[in-house]
Amino acid sequence: MLGRTLREVSVALKQGQITPTELCQECLSLIKKTKFLNAYITVSEEVALKQAEESEERYKKGHSLGELDGIPVAVKDNFSTTGIKTTCASNMLKGYVPPYNATVVQKLLDQGALLMGKTNLDEFAMGSGSTDGVFGPVKNPWSYSKQYREKKKQKPHGENEDTNWLITGGSSGGSAAAVSAFTCFAALGSDTGGSTRNPAALCGVVGLKPTYGLVSRHGLIPLVNSMDVPGILTRCVDDAATVLGVLAGHDCKDSTTVQDPVKSFILPSLTDVSKLCIGIPKEYLVPELSSEVQSLWSKAAKLFESEGAKVIEVSLPHTSYSIVCYHVLCTSEVASNMARFDGLEYGHRCDINVSTEAMYAATRREGFNDVVRGRILSGNFFLLKENYENYFIKAQKVRRLIANDFVNVFNSGVDVLLTPTTLSEAVPYVEFIKEDNRTRSAQGDIFTQAVNMAGLPAVSVPMALSNQGLPIGLQFIGRAFCDQQLLTVAKWFEKQVQFPIIQLQEIMGDCSSVFENDLASVSLKQ
């Protein structure tokens, strides 16, 4: 049952093939079995079981709240959850229990979803590996897949498997791993420069970054307010659309959400792509791009072309400035956003009390890791009166140019852009940590962060396995507020490529039975 998609299991719940409590318990048991992945910081077992009980009551009475009723979900640990610790994987917020729910969390709960727990991340979502949090790195479930292991064995020098596990990507690596390892059917991530799409690509799941302003940020502990968007991780595009349908819409608590009524996100099954125009940005063909990803990218373009779509090369000329521009804007907002963590109202407070200033300094020294402190330092530097014009203002202008690049391309008739999501497939942790966080983030976000600058919707869809047996995802970028069109194209693509299901039977032992339900056994009546 756990191997199914959200919509499939929703049908199963409705048909009484399984009860919410059974489903919840299966997920909880799998969470325990996959604890070594370190996907969850907090498992909210009691909460989930209570919600399951309530959901079961509703199903019994025939009053289910909708497609999400009784569906186990996970939430990245930078979304506020009432009564459940919200740490941002930082010492600064260790033990912090918010008194309110983020709007997106509340919307999931209002639909009857079961909150399984809070997922791991890089501290304050600053990173692209999910390796830099205070609770340790997240391990990519594909490290333990049959597909990857078989390829490994063929290699002459069998490396030590225990030390050779792969990263998930980040910063929403916990959410990606949780969905990938079947411990939940959907998870919330956040996406500031690619933090949802990047781990989705590396963990072989769908990662959606909706248009900025479509989904409320209220309760999402900010990284960069002007770029942050709650992200959605699921096992298929339709599921992402379903969750988006629940989350999207104006929130009076977030003034940056659009006030226009939200249209439906139900995706039609596209049969004809001949009217589509797919843009291939030439600047995304960078030297660092792995040949495997590059060839899959070309293959995807050819696939569209062969089915009648117009595929054209386009130019986003300011792409190369994106990384440095993002660095200035991101660190500046980080410096500002992190100012509130002073140990007074909540979170960590040091023992030093000789003066308020000394208390601030020590609290922040103890509370933040080097990455966060480094960004605060650079951000404050950029915001100094004498630097503001030269850095922040300039970066804002470059941001406008980058956004205009997209506007120009879409105005020229392109419907959707097709790009890689990451430079390569997931790399082993030991390789990953050889570079510092800043370099890694710059590399990890290379194809994704310009989208955040422009506020556009984008989705990473897993396409195929690499030679090593690891997932590779491609990214589709759509017009602002054309999330449905974007997902419709992504759904068509997903259907064409038939990405294989992760085979985790080996590590899950007796849990393997949960995967035996072959998908065909569920009748999907839509």
Next chain:
Amino acid sequence: MAAPVLRWSCPARRWILANIDRGPRHGRGSPTGSRSSGKRGQSSVAQQPLATAQKPRKGEHQWAAVVGLEIHAQISSNSKLFSGSQVHFAAPPNSLVSFFDASLPGTLPVLNRRCVEAAVMTGLALNCHINKKSLFDRKHYFYADLPAGYQITQQRLPIAVKGSLAYSVFVGKNRNQVINKTVRIKQIQLEQDSGKSLHDDLRSQTLIDLNRAGVGLLEVVLEPDMSCGEEAATAVRELQLILQALGTSQANMADYEIQRQIEELENGGEILNETRSFDCKLGCTVPMRDKEGKQDYRFIPEPNLPPLLLYDSASLPAGADPQQVINIDQLREQLPELPRVTREKLVQQYGMLPEHSFTLLNEVGLLEFFQNVMKETRAEPKRVTSWVLNTFLGFLKQQNLAVSESPVTPSALAELLNLLDQKTISSAAAKKVFEELWRSGGKTPAQIVSEKRLELMQDQEALEELCQATMEKHPQVVMDLKKGNPRAINKLIGLVRKATLNRADPTVIKEMLERQLSS
């Protein structure tokens, strides 16, 4: 060093330079400088660098005051600027704190419509240009009562700019010569108030009360067009009256700052560029926090608030939700009568002296009191004005009471003035009745008059007899009078009045005496 700028001929007085410009100014009366964009003073008064550089000894230099002000007025609103928390004075500490006010991570600001309207109305009343698009910025500094580590304000593009405030100062021996002045308004911006730090020195603790944190403020920036503390104080008072008339702020503020700086300079001290707040209990301003040049507020656009857009009737988008848009023209129509107009009306309607109209408005509630008395009395406006401004206000001042705390109601005073008008009592008796009303609330003037037997003697015959008897008792005075000393009659009048226990009208007595003398 532009020392000559400092000197001007006013031998009796010395003022320190007080100027919110940080750069040097080029000549008095032509304020060319504008505040440097990044540096912000919250203070109401700051000084020119020149002032500290001079290190004057007492009596050595003469100083020209150049006063600019940044005035923070708390907006009258039920809730805070960016959160739904209530605004109440003197609520239990930390009882009016939303998650946003406490800066819980993930919370976002939501702009309070009422505060925007208050700012627009204030801008209109101060002849400002209202910016149809304004922006919010974060101003960073670490302070215990600033939970987010920044204050949301409007640094780059405030809601209103380029206005003016007209005010009047009184000069001359009797301070009855009106001089009309104008101070330019640089800008009006919306911003958040901070919380309060309560320092417990005994336990070396600081306690934080966040009730005030996030309350909406109007910061009104006056250009340095004023040249003395009195001008500044009068301008501020006028602004206060305007804000109160608009209902946009209670506008409780005071300015003891200029005097402090004068004393400081005369004592050879240095004046740091600092924010000082007024402590009502101590009656002086106290330093708030270090504002010296090293502080860099690292302004950044507030990313969680879209630009604030305002409309007028012409630009109002069709089909816009009235709850979501603010129409400047509509607010302009709702503007109440401003103090200047009220005063002009008083002068016209009642023939009042201009300075009296100022006094009536300057005391909170006094105008209303006056108008209520006018409604119920037949007495002349001049007499009512005199009673309200002299007798009534005198009693209030003497006892340090507000109009609202007066034991004498407008109705009681109106009745008293009616008695006076009907000549039921004399002016002197009226004063006694008033004193009695003040002392023992509850009794009507008529009751007091009758209990104390203060009514004028209506019995003409008895009064004639008293006059006759008095003249007989004081032949010497009568003789004086007959010898041609007209003032002697006053002595007789006084004696008769004394005999009537002040209950007779002196003009009537005079007439009787004259008649009897000439008969």
